[in-house]
Amino acid sequence: MEQALYNNALSGLSLDGERFFYDNPLASRGTHHRWTWHRCPCCPPNIARLIASLGSYVYSTAPGELAVHLYAESNARLEVDGAAVSLRQTTNYPWEGTVEIAVDPAMPMEFTLRLRLPGWCRSATLAVNGQVFDTKALAERGYACLRRRWQSGDKVVLTLAMPVERLYAHPDVHADQGRVALKRGPIVYCVEAVDASAPPHRLALPRDEAVTSRLEPDLLGGIATLSGTALAAEPVDPALYRTEPWPARRVPFKAVPYHVWDHREAGEMVVWLREA
Numbered sequence: 001m002e003q004a005l006y007n008n009a010l011s012g013l014s015l016d017g018e019r020f021f022y023d024n025p026l027a028s029r030g031t032h033h034r035w036t037w038h039r040c041p042c043c044p045p046n047i048a049r050l051i052a053s054l055g056s057y058v059y060s061t062a063p064g065e066l067a068v069h070l071y072a073e074s075n076a077r078l079e080v081d082g083a084a085v086s087l088r089q090t091t092n093y094p095w096e097g098t099v100e101i102a103v104d105p106a107m108p109m110e111f112t113l114r115l116r117l118p119g120w121c122r123s124a125t126l127a128v129n130g131q132v133f134d135t136k137a138l139a140e141r142g143y144a145c146l147r148r149r150w151q152s153g154d155k156v157v158l159t160l161a162m163p164v165e166r167l168y169a170h171p172d173v174h175a176d177q178g179r180v181a182l183k184r185g186p187i188v189y190c191v192e193a194v195d196a197s198a199p200p201h202r203l204a205l206p207r208d209e210a211v212t213s214r215l216e217p218d219l220l221g222g223i224a225t226l227s228g229t230a231l232a233a234e235p236v237d238p239a240l241y242r243t244e245p246w247p248a249r250r251v252p253f254k255a256v257p258y259h260v261w262d263h264r265e266a267g268e269m270v271v272w273l274r275e276a
Contacts, residue, residue, distance in 0.1 A: 001057060002070055002118065006094060007188045011259040013047050015221055020044050026271040030193065033262055059087070067114040067143065071099045080111045094185045095215055095224040097160035108151040114143040115158055120186060123161040129154060160185070164211045164226055169272070179272035180205055182226055182255055184213055189226050189255035193267030197251035198232035200268045204248070204276035205230050220263055226255040231276050
């Protein structure tokens with residue numbers, strides 16, 4: 001659900017909420033843009049309905065249990081076994097991996113707090129009021145399960161490691177063979193021409209090249225970008241074919257979250273980069 005929300009559903013909506021994609025291409029020559037209207041207007045109200053119902057995807061309850069499925073700055077008022085419990089998430093997720101959750105039951109009570117351990121996360125730490133717990137020992141079906149007597153003022157801190165990772169497609173996905181996609185946390189990235197020193201289709205990312213992330217609060221509403229160095233093929237003569245490989249030069253590149261592409265200059269975009 002998290003992967004679909006951040007990378008599929010969210011990309012379909014422009015930052016100002018007024019334009020819509022009806023598909024999610026993983027590459028563009030610069031001619032693909034969001035619509036202001038479509039003759040079959042079924043998707044805009046569906047994405048609006050999804051955004052309006054996010055709360056029901058973030059939290060849920062069951063007898064003796066309260067679950068946090070998604071991490072986002074939010075406040076929630078819920079009931080566990082008929083008793084009121086308030087939760088407050090404080091976080092800069094998905095750009096940073098630390099999530100603080102203040103637990104505030106109306107009265108001291110025992111229940112299980114389930115915190116989702118994302119499938120993309122290889123390492124996580126968890127503490128309650130400063131006491132550190134082993135997430136592997138608490139893990140059950142993808143969740144860290146904390147059963148205790150909760151009282152007002154309790155604070156949970158979950159920290160999810162967010163290194164930059166490379167994704168490789170299944171060998172039967174023909175179009176993506178010899179290519180790599182970049183991902184950090186739940187976010188899939190793309191390279192746009194506006195950020196590249198060469199046309200994105202010419203870029204090849206060396207397999208051992210380090211890719212780093214940094215927060216850019218003034219870019220596209222505040223995002224984390226990825227950057228590194230790629231090889232860019234250079235057409236040194238007008239020949240359509242040649243018997244020697246085209247020379248390549250090292251160029252810097254920057255990648256932005258896929259869901260914010262096509263908000264600046266029109267130009268090429270690619271998710272799956274060639275790998276050198």
